Amino acid sequence: MAGKELYVSAPGKVILHGEHAVVHGKVALAVGLNLRTFLRLKPSRDKNTMKINLPNIGAKLSWNISDLQTLVPSFQECEPVSPSPEQLDILKTFAGVSSGTKDTESLAILAFLYLYLSICGQLRRLPSLEIVVWSQLPTGAGLGSSAAYSVSLVAALLTASEKISYPAQDNIETARWTQNELTLVNGWAFQGEKVIHGNPSGVDNAVGTWGGALRYQAGQITPIERVPMLQILLTNTRVPRSTKTLVAGVKDKLLKYPNIMEPVLSSINAISEECQRVLQAAVDGLSKEHYSVLEELIDINQHHLNVIGVGHPSLDRLCQVTASHGLHSKLTGAGGGGCAITLLQPDIQPTVVDAAKQQLSDCGYQCWETSIGAPGVSLQSSSSLPEEVTRSLNTA
Amino acid sequence: MAGKELYVSAPGKVILHGEHAVVHGKVALAVGLNLRTFLRLKPSRDKNTMKINLPNIGAKLSWNISDLQTLVPSFQECEPVSPSPEQLDILKTFAGVSSGTKDTESLAILAFLYLYLSICGQLRRLPSLEIVVWSQLPTGAGLGSSAAYSVSLVAALLTASEKISYPAQDNIETARWTQNELTLVNGWAFQGEKVIHGNPSGVDNAVGTWGGALRYQAGQITPIERVPMLQILLTNTRVPRSTKTLVAGVKDKLLKYPNIMEPVLSSINAISEECQRVLQAAVDGLSKEHYSVLEELIDINQHHLNVIGVGHPSLDRLCQVTASHGLHSKLTGAGGGGCAITLLQPDIQPTVVDAAKQQLSDCGYQCWETSIGAPGVSLQSSSSLPEEVTRSLNTA
Numbered sequence: 099m100a101g102k103e104l105y106v107s108a109p110g111k112v113i114l115h116g117e118h119a120v121v122h123g124k125v126a127l128a129v130g131l132n133l134r135t136f137l138r139l140k141p142s143r144d145k146n147t148m149k150i151n152l153p154n155i156g157a158k159l160s161w162n163i164s165d166l167q168t169l170v171p172s173f174q175e176c177e178p179v180s181p182s183p184e185q186l187d188i189l190k191t192f193a194g195v196s197s198g199t200k201d202t203e204s205l206a207i208l209a210f211l212y213l214y215l216s217i218c219g220q221l222r223r224l225p226s227l228e229i230v231v232w233s234q235l236p237t238g239a240g241l242g243s244s245a246a247y248s249v250s251l252v253a254a255l256l257t258a259s260e261k262i263s264y265p266a267q268d269n270i271e272t273a274r275w276t277q278n279e280l281t282l283v284n285g286w287a288f289q290g291e292k293v294i295h296g297n298p299s300g301v302d303n304a305v306g307t308w309g310g311a312l313r314y315q316a317g318q319i320t321p322i323e324r325v326p327m328l329q330i331l332l333t334n335t336r337v338p339r340s341t342k343t344l345v346a347g348v349k350d351k352l353l354k355y356p357n358i359m360e361p362v363l364s365s366i367n368a369i370s371e372e373c374q375r376v377l378q379a380a381v382d383g384l385s386k387e388h389y390s391v392l393e394e395l396i397d398i399n400q401h402h403l404n405v406i407g408v409g410h411p412s413l414d415r416l417c418q419v420t421a422s423h424g425l426h427s428k429l430t431g432a433g434g435g436g437c438a439i440t441l442l443q444p445d446i447q448p449t450v451v452d453a454a455k456q457q458l459s460d461c462g463y464q465c466w467e468t469s470i471g472a473p474g475v476s477l478q479s480s481s482s483l484p485e486e487v488t489r490s491l492n493t494a
Numbered sequence: 495m496a497g498k499e500l501y502v503s504a505p506g507k508v509i510l511h512g513e514h515a516v517v518h519g520k521v522a523l524a525v526g527l528n529l530r531t532f533l534r535l536k537p538s539r540d541k542n543t544m545k546i547n548l549p550n551i552g553a554k555l556s557w558n559i560s561d562l563q564t565l566v567p568s569f570q571e572c573e574p575v576s577p578s579p580e581q582l583d584i585l586k587t588f589a590g591v592s593s594g595t596k597d598t599e600s601l602a603i604l605a606f607l608y609l610y611l612s613i614c615g616q617l618r619r620l621p622s623l624e625i626v627v628w629s630q631l632p633t634g635a636g637l638g639s640s641a642a643y644s645v646s647l648v649a650a651l652l653t654a655s656e657k658i659s660y661p662a663q664d665n666i667e668t669a670r671w672t673q674n675e676l677t678l679v680n681g682w683a684f685q686g687e688k689v690i691h692g693n694p695s696g697v698d699n700a701v702g703t704w705g706g707a708l709r710y711q712a713g714q715i716t717p718i719e720r721v722p723m724l725q726i727l728l729t730n731t732r733v734p735r736s737t738k739t740l741v742a743g744v745k746d747k748l749l750k751y752p753n754i755m756e757p758v759l760s761s762i763n764a765i766s767e768e769c770q771r772v773l774q775a776a777v778d779g780l781s782k783e784h785y786s787v788l789e790e791l792i793d794i795n796q797h798h799l800n801v802i803g804v805g806h807p808s809l810d811r812l813c814q815v816t817a818s819h820g821l822h823s824k825l826t827g828a829g830g831g832g833c834a835i836t837l838l839q840p841d842i843q844p845t846v847v848d849a850a851k852q853q854l855s856d857c858g859y860q861c862w863e864t865s866i867g868a869p870g871v872s873l874q875s876s877s878s879l880p881e882e883v884t885r886s887l888n889t890a
Binding site: 355357358359361362364365368369371372395397398401402404405 | 751753754755757758760761764765767768791793794797798800801
């Protein structure tokens with residue numbers, strides 16, 4: 099691909115059903131969220147410079163290729179492997195990042211350096227590139243923004259270093275890689291996630307890579323075939339929460355009331371199974387009846403999530419607001435605030451959606467009209483990019 | 495007791511936990527509600543007249559004893575037995591009630607006549623009595639008003655006809671009968687309920703008779719020993735509902751989503767068990783921790799009742815209002831509107847209770863500050879009666 103400019107995008111992730119229950123061995127359904135992370139990669143005009151620009155977090159860095167080249171002996175990997183503590187120490191020293199940092203910019207830079215050196219280290223010389231990554235996803239909201247970052251970086255670097263093909267053809271707006279190539283993308287993206295999160299589940303990068311819907315249970319991730327896209331509102335209550343504390347709270351409730359809580363987890367498991375069944379049954383698109391089942395499952399699960407203690411007044415308010423417009427919502431992810439999804443039927447009146455969005459904004463929430471079941475990492479033609487994206491990538 | 499005036503009261507009933515689940519073989523807890531039905535019985539000054547006065551429904555009837563005496567041959571029963579269709583036909587003809595009536599007044603009169611003739615028919619001559627029954631309970635709200643009526647009537651008639659003792663002693667405000675006597679009261683009251691409801695479960699009359707708390711499962715009714723009284727708000731949303739339709743709706747959901755719904759019923763069963771455990775563990779009164787468990791069980795069950803489809807916007811509103819005052823509520827009985835209970839801790843500020851009551855009234859709901867775990871049917875001294883009761887019984 100030498101010399102080519104390329105654009106890559108990867109979706110975010112939401113949990114459709116099964117959050118928290120998945121910690122206790124139940125099925126969760128994770129789906130691609132069509133709020134995407136976009137990446138532009140082009141050869142640098144300056145042949146001795148590697149530049150990365152992350153406008154969402156105001157980070158703009160560049161390094162001398164010759165300096166980076168000195169690190170290569172520690173990183174040449176043929177296969178995706180876990181970053182070793184020694185490798186991370188080398189990168190931290192190089193980037194001037196203090197040990198144990200949780201700062202978004204530092205982690206993003208460490209992940210980039212790890213992936214760049216590991217993937218491109220076997221080339222005769224490290225390529226000098228200009229990379230811009232801009233995302234529609236908020237960070238730290240449980241929407242898989244770090245995975246979308248890793249996935250798009252990996253896909254672009256593997257393509258640029260010709261380890262995977264350049265799938266685009268003329269006049270095709272978006273193109274995807276083969277299953278084997280995607281497996282490689284996912285493998286490396288998982289390593290990027292490890293740099294950022296330490297011990298990630300692997301679900302977020304799998305969704306970022308494959309998109310659609312994935313079934314996740316007891317550490318096993320299985321893509322679900324032929325899942326339709328669903329229109330949703332994604333709402334961020336902006337109420338901060340600690341996933342760790344919420345997970346611990348659920349465990350405490352299970353210990354306190356095992357006979358009351360275990361059945362609730364079983365019921366959540368059955369909701370995930372039923373949802374998967376409906377999505378897969380809808381080969382010719384979802385009927386009105388399918389939608390009404392999906393709505394019912396959302397309502398039931400939201401009650402269950404309240405029962406296991408991960409609700410929040412901000413989420414109750416959100417559910418009330420959307421219910422007043424005839425819409426059905428549940429929290430997604432950790433709960434205790436955070437984000438929620440609201441299902442939109444295809445024939446919904448735009449005025450209803452606008453009214454709901456306005457009222458949610460009036461509550462101080464951030465609200466996106468988007469979709470789930472979104473495609474995974476894609477190579478995009480520049481003409482296929484929304485104007486907002488082109489502007490953000492080019493003016494960064 | 496010949497010649498004595500006597501006052502009897504019997505409590506209403508609420509389901510604390512297990513409504514609907516009980517239809518599917520799970521445990522329900524029914525408790526005495528301290529909204530009571532009061533009865534005054536005194537010998538009639540006119541020796542040939544039997545008078546009954548039901549001021550709540552504006553019914554005031556009297557019959558000639560000699561006319562009633564002609565019916566006696568069809569009714570002399572030693573033991574409580576089910577009213578036969580022939581007996582009911584005789585009573586309907588006598589009272590001028592059309593067949594198949596569901597009118598409250600007609601059913602109350604038929605039940606009175608059945609109980610009066612059956613219990614007093616073996617006496618040499620039917621006693622001429624003046625009976626007034628006045629209740630704090632609304633009718634048709636699922637609060638066991640008909641059972642409280644039957645129970646208080648039976649206790650008064652059995653006492654007046656000396657089939658059970660007159661348990662009151664001087665200076666004792668309320669007195670109760672022996673277990674054997676109560677078993678007889680309950681047996682007859684169940685027959686009264688059959689006249690009114692056709693095929694009652696027997697729970698309402700058992701609660702009216704024994705009060706406290708009863709465990710009900712698969713047709714078996716077991717009193718729970720030593721249950722503390724709990725202060726509550728009882729709120730009637732005044733939203734009418736059909737128990738039959740709601741029960742059918744739950745069954746439909748169970749058939750549609752067995753794997754999702756069966757565990758919810760199991761969880762409700764465990765809530766009833768846990769609630770019973772807490773109530774029985776609280777020998778020395780309920781601690782702060784006990785109350786917080788009871789509150790948690792109420793919240794969880796209210797979510798479950800929504801999941802099985804018996805919630806209602808009026809109940810959601812009620813729960814929101816009470817939650818805004820830090821109080822915990824659940825529907826009681828059939829749901830789909832109807833009544834709810836709100837637990838009050840003993841040390842609650844009266845201003846908080848008043849504010850909650852005011853706000854519930856502003857929603858158009860009817861609200862009582864009362865208690866559950868109330869004693870069963872009791873003989874009362876006239877001085878023990880609340881002024882409101884004395885006035886209602888004496889001016890009727």
